[in-house]
Amino acid sequence: MFGFGARNIGIDLGTANTIVFSEGKGIVLREPSVVAKNTKTDEIVSVGSEARAMIGRTPASIVAIRPMKDGVIADYDTTVSMMKYYIDKSLEPHSRRPDVMVCVPSGVTEVEKRAVIDATKVAGAKDAYVIEEPFAAAIGAGLPVMDPTGSMVVDIGGGTTDVATISLGGIVSSRSIRMAGDKLDEAITAYVRQHYNLLIGERTAEQLKIDVASASVEAAKELDSQSVRGRDLISGLPQTVEIKPEDVAKAIQEVVQAIITAIKETLEETSPEIAADVIDHGIVLTGGGAQLRHLPEVISEATKVPVFVASEPLDCVAIGTGESLKNIDVMKK
Ligand code: ADP
Numbered sequence: 001m002f003g004f005g006a007r008n009i010g011i012d013l014g015t016a017n018t019i020v021f022s023e024g025k026g027i028v029l030r031e032p033s034v035v036a037k038n039t040k041t042d043e044i045v046s047v048g049s050e051a052r053a054m055i056g057r058t059p060a061s062i063v064a065i066r067p068m069k070d071g072v073i074a075d076y077d078t079t080v081s082m083m084k085y086y087i088d089k090s091l092e093p094h095s096r097r098p099d100v101m102v103c104v105p106s107g108v109t110e111v112e113k114r115a116v117i118d119a120t121k122v123a124g125a126k127d128a129y130v131i132e133e134p135f136a137a138a139i140g141a142g143l144p145v146m147d148p149t150g151s152m153v154v155d156i157g158g159g160t161t162d163v164a165t166i167s168l169g170g171i172v173s174s175r176s177i178r179m180a181g182d183k184l185d186e187a188i189t190a191y192v193r194q195h196y197n198l199l200i201g202e203r204t205a206e207q208l209k210i211d212v213a214s215a216s217v218e219a220a221k222e223l224d225s226q227s228v229r230g231r232d233l234i235s236g237l238p239q240t241v242e243i244k245p246e247d248v249a250k251a252i253q254e255v256v257q258a259i260i261t262a263i264k265e266t267l268e269e270t271s272p273e274i275a276a277d278v279i280d281h282g283i284v285l286t287g288g289g290a291q292l293r294h295l296p297e298v299i300s301e302a303t304k305v306p307v308f309v310a311s312e313p314l315d316c317v318a319i320g321t322g323e324s325l326k327n328i329d330v331m332k333k
């Protein structure tokens with residue numbers, strides 16, 4: 001092959017991370033969904049990890065933007081620039097424009113879906129197609145989505161938690177709530193401000209979550225305190241504070257409960273047969289938020305259903321989106 005064909009690609013355009021799957025190769029790129037721009041010239045300064053490191057640290061002339069919010073495009077032009085950069089980076093030299101499959105959260109509006117398709121084409125796709133995120137997540141998690149048996153997947157990303165039951169190649173019932181990783185970070189930031197008089201940045205809150213957050217307040221008592229740096233609200237000066245994991249767990253309870261409620265509501269909507277299948281096979285968690293400590297146990301206790309975390313939870317949606325490239329020919333008709 002010499003520059004002729006193009007490998008089609010699948011993109012998990014997430015609120016937190018963008019992952020690109022190249023047909024026949026697998027995952028070729030994983031980067032944060034962040035773009036740094038010069039505020040005066042509008043020029044792009046950096047994209048991905050480098051831009052993410054700038055969050056909360058930019059001078060007045062630079063702004064670090066997360067163009068996706070709550071699972072949908074919040075800043076169209078910046079999303080196009082970011083996708084163009086990632087598509088170009090994923091293609092082999094001199095290859096033709098690829099067909100691109102992009103995932104969208106379940107329950108997005110036609111307008112939001114249209115925006116994703118348009119952005120993907122402007123960013124360099126020959127043609128663009130969308131797949132619903134929980135369906136892609138289920139494929140990527142290895143669930144038997146085409147079988148006449150019910151599966152349940154819960155994808156917890158940065159912006160949204162998508163809950164769905166799937167059977168015979170389709171979504172039977174679903175919920176998408178704007179309660180996921182970012183809300184966990186915000187809840188931690190607010191709690192630390194109120195209870196420790198400490199102002200912490202977005203990146204610090206996320207790190208605190210990854211290091212010590214637990215879905216169970218009880219289980220968090222076993223974890224060691226974590227020292228956290230920020231700005232003291234009273235003195236205005238830099239300050240280091242020891243934070244109890246139990247407090248972090250308390251801070252995020254509301255978000256954890258909202259996720260549980262969405263799961264219960266989705267289960268209530270399913271037929272008795274699918275509910276029975278879910279009891280047999282369990283609920284599978286995907287997305288970065290699936291890695292929150294003790295989350296499977298807490299969900300399982302609340303729903304009385306076994307809960308598992310998929311292997312490589314961060315990659316499931318991208319793998320499923322990539323797998324579904326096989327169906328592009330069918331979708332074209
Ligand atoms: P999206 O699909 O929205 O881009 P991802 O599935 O990539 O989101 O997950 C990103 C989210 O997962 C972020 O909010 C990040 O903080 C969170 N995350 C990553 N690792 C962990 C962890 N170990 N515990 C809890 N949350 C995590």
Ligand code: MG
Binds near residue numbers: 014155
């Ligand atoms: Mg995602």
